[in-house]
Amino acid sequence: MKNIRNFSIIAHIDHGKSTLADRIIQECGAVSERELTKQMMDTMDIEKERGITIKAQSVRLDYVKDGEHYILNLIDTPGHVDFSYEVSKSLASSDGALLIVDAAQGVEAQTIANVYLAMDNNLELIPVINKIDLPAADPIKVAEEIETSIGIDATDAVLVSAKTGVGIRELIDAIVERIPAPSGDPKATTKAIIYDSWFDPYLGALALVRVFDGEIKKNQLVKLMSNNEEHQVLDLMYPHPLKRQKTNAIKSGEIGIVVLGLKDVSIVNVGDTITDAKNPTAEPALKYEPAKPFVFAGLYPIDTDKFEELRDALNKLKLNDSSLSYEPETSIALGFGFRVGFLGMLHMEVIKERLEREFDLDLIATAPSVVYHVYLTNGDMVEVQNPSELPSVSQIEKIEEPYVKATVITPSEYLGNVITLLISKRGMQDKMTYLNEDRVMLEYSLPMNEIVVDFYDKLKSISKGYASFDYEPIDFKEGNLVKLDVKVAGEVVDALSIIVPITSAESRGRALVKNMKEIIPRQLFEVAVQASIGSRVIARETVKSMGKNVTAKCYGGDITRKRKLLEKQKEGKKRMKSIGKVNLPQEAFMSVLKMD
Ligand code: GDP
Numbered sequence: 336m337k338n339i340r341n342f343s344i345i346a347h348i349d350h351g352k353s354t355l356a357d358r359i360i361q362e363c364g365a366v367s368e369r370e371l372t373k374q375m376m377d378t379m380d381i382e383k384e385r386g387i388t389i390k391a392q393s394v395r396l397d398y399v400k401d402g403e404h405y406i407l408n409l410i411d412t413p414g415h416v417d418f419s420y421e422v423s424k425s426l427a428s429s430d431g432a433l434l435i436v437d438a439a440q441g442v443e444a445q446t447i448a449n450v451y452l453a454m455d456n457n458l459e460l461i462p463v464i465n466k467i468d469l470p471a472a473d474p475i476k477v478a479e480e481i482e483t484s485i486g487i488d489a490t491d492a493v494l495v496s497a498k499t500g501v502g503i504r505e506l507i508d509a510i511v512e513r514i515p516a517p518s519g520d521p522k523a524t525t526k527a528i529i530y531d532s533w534f535d536p537y538l539g540a541l542a543l544v545r546v547f548d549g550e551i552k553k554n555q556l557v558k559l560m561s562n563n564e565e566h567q568v569l570d571l572m573y574p575h576p577l578k579r580q581k582t583n584a585i586k587s588g589e590i591g592i593v594v595l596g597l598k599d600v601s602i603v604n605v606g607d608t609i610t611d612a613k614n615p616t617a618e619p620a621l622k623y624e625p626a627k628p629f630v631f632a633g634l635y636p637i638d639t640d641k642f643e644e645l646r647d648a649l650n651k652l653k654l655n656d657s658s659l660s661y662e663p664e665t666s667i668a669l670g671f672g673f674r675v676g677f678l679g680m681l682h683m684e685v686i687k688e689r690l691e692r693e694f695d696l697d698l699i700a701t702a703p704s705v706v707y708h709v710y711l712t713n714g715d716m717v718e719v720q721n722p723s724e725l726p727s728v729s730q731i732e733k734i735e736e737p738y739v740k741a742t743v744i745t746p747s748e749y750l751g752n753v754i755t756l757l758i759s760k761r762g763m764q765d766k767m768t769y770l771n772e773d774r775v776m777l778e779y780s781l782p783m784n785e786i787v788v789d790f791y792d793k794l795k796s797i798s799k800g801y802a803s804f805d806y807e808p809i810d811f812k813e814g815n816l817v818k819l820d821v822k823v824a825g826e827v828v829d830a831l832s833i834i835v836p837i838t839s840a841e842s843r844g845r846a847l848v849k850n851m852k853e854i855i856p857r858q859l860f861e862v863a864v865q866a867s868i869g870s871r872v873i874a875r876e877t878v879k880s881m882g883k884n885v886t887a888k889c890y891g892g893d894i895t896r897k898r899k900l901l902e903k904q905k906e907g908k909k910r911m912k913s914i915g916k917v918n919l920p921q922e923a924f925m926s927v928l929k930m931d
């Protein structure tokens with residue numbers, strides 16, 4: 336055990352986490368140069384395309400230093416905040432972490448958020464300044480930023496280039512010297528935490544574990560403490576991106592993959608503790624709390640016949656992503672679909688994209704919503720994830736909405752813009768820190784609802800792309816909120832309802848109908864678009880009628896031209912939903928997001 340090192344890599348996106356992981360793997364000789372296909376650690380297609388890591392990957396490596404043989408267990412964490420539940424379990428399984436910061440970019444918002452998670456787990460942090468090969472690299476300035484923002488000593492930061500390989504050997508030596516060996520009782524009964532799980536088409540549900548006490552043995556009857564499921568261990572392996580190695584036992588301090596022969600991955604919960612079924616440990620390694628979805632949206636097939644296909648597709652995705660939750664939902668406007676819960680905005684985009692791409696489904700997504708705690712006059716509390724389901728005003732005592740702690744790092748020249756934006760999003764300043772004369776770190780509390788509604792894009796545009804942002808959900812606070820409904824041709828379109836602060840309801844209503852007016856294609860008749868609170872109409876626009884039938888132009892003329900035109904219209908209809916007599920394109924459902 337004294338020669339094992341368990342460590343994670345944490346970083347802001349694009350600071351080089353995956354490249355560095357590949358480089359460490361290569362340096363330890365676990366794969367040859369030829370096998371080192373670019374970005375080995377990012378395996379999913381979407382991950383490769385977007386350059387993000389969604390599923391954590393781990394690898395067990397051998398390393399010899401001064402004649403001593405070491406086992407290095409590298410845990411690649413997903414960098415994005417949406418996946419902070421997984422990040423925190425990976426960190427709980429580690430004894431130290433490499434904190435990667437880009438030498439040209441400096442500390443960014445995700446760097447800070449990840450450090451907070453690492454500190455919660457009392458991890459030994461090794462600051463690593465990457466990309467020192469870049470002409471714009473300024474390692475001294477970056478080391479100072481690390482000290483100012485995080486308050487850790489960065490004088491012994493390791494300087495590396497994951498691209499050229501400079502400093503990698505020194506880094507591995509630092510891992511061996513500075514990260515503590517695992518502690519734990521090898522003689523106690525089995526206690527291991529599941530820090531990742533997924534479905535393998537050949538082996539079934541797999542659990543990636545870190546063993547704290549005792550060991551997990553082949554054929555052992557083990558128990559999953561969150562659900563009391565008991566299963567036999569069919570096989571055990573050490574993780575490796577190319578060739579997993581089988582073993583008869585995963586011992587105290589080690590990480591490994593447990594094969595339980597289960598068809599259903601939802602039994603194998605990330606964050607759960609595995610123990611011996613006959614002689615269970617008294618306390619779990621971690622208190623188990625399931626991953627909580629924070630953002631909800633309705634997903635509806637454009638073609639109503641595809642409802643069952645959408646259900647199958649969601650089922651399949653859920654096999655590999657237990658954080659995905661969904662239940663059937665009906666909308667008067669959109670028909671049959673699902674209300675789907677996501678960990679955050681990126682998670683939502685990735686799922687929607689996979690449904691469309693891998694399962695060939697055309698979907699309409701409603702505007703994302705957060706979860707509201709609605710206290711009723713009869714004393715009950717209901718959780719509302721779908722704005723159209725908000726009880727009527729007379730039944731409501733008060734509404735509480737979720738808040739986040741947001742970290743923004745910006746060049747000081749955009750500070751004014753950024754603060755103005757944060758205030759317009761109902762933000763309250765907790766802290767402002769100058770990292771140096773040209774960069775500032777802001778910490779704000781603000782309603783989560785304000786960041787699911789085009790916050791990130793705005794932040795990027797007012798800072799010419801330079802400000803970075805990260806957040807962490809904190810608690811619920813009372814808000815003065817109302818439901819804003821949209822009527823098209825006199826009918827309320829339930830899928831367009833949103834919950835907004837009362838103070839901005841009118842301006843949002845006006846902006847919304849104006850937007851809708853631009854988006855709704857002209858019909859044969861005039862269409863009224865109204866925004867209302869209860870029965871009170873607060874804004875109204877009219878979509879003028881088309882005048883003449885488009886096909887009329889072709890009368891008596893060229894028949895192929897007419898057919899082409901009809902085909903084109905059919906094509907256009909693909910992403911439309913008819914509301915009464917009016918066809919609404921997908922943009923209409925997202926227009927509630929774009930407020931000005
Ligand atoms: P991640 O998002 O933290 O996993 O970052 P990646 O490993 O995907 O790297 C982001 C980008 O930075 C990629 O284009 C890499 O090729 C590049 N990169 C990573 N390390 C270095 C480095 O040391 N020097 C230079 N010049 N580029 C690097």
Ligand code: MG
Nearest residue numbers: 353386387388
């Ligand atoms: Mg990556």
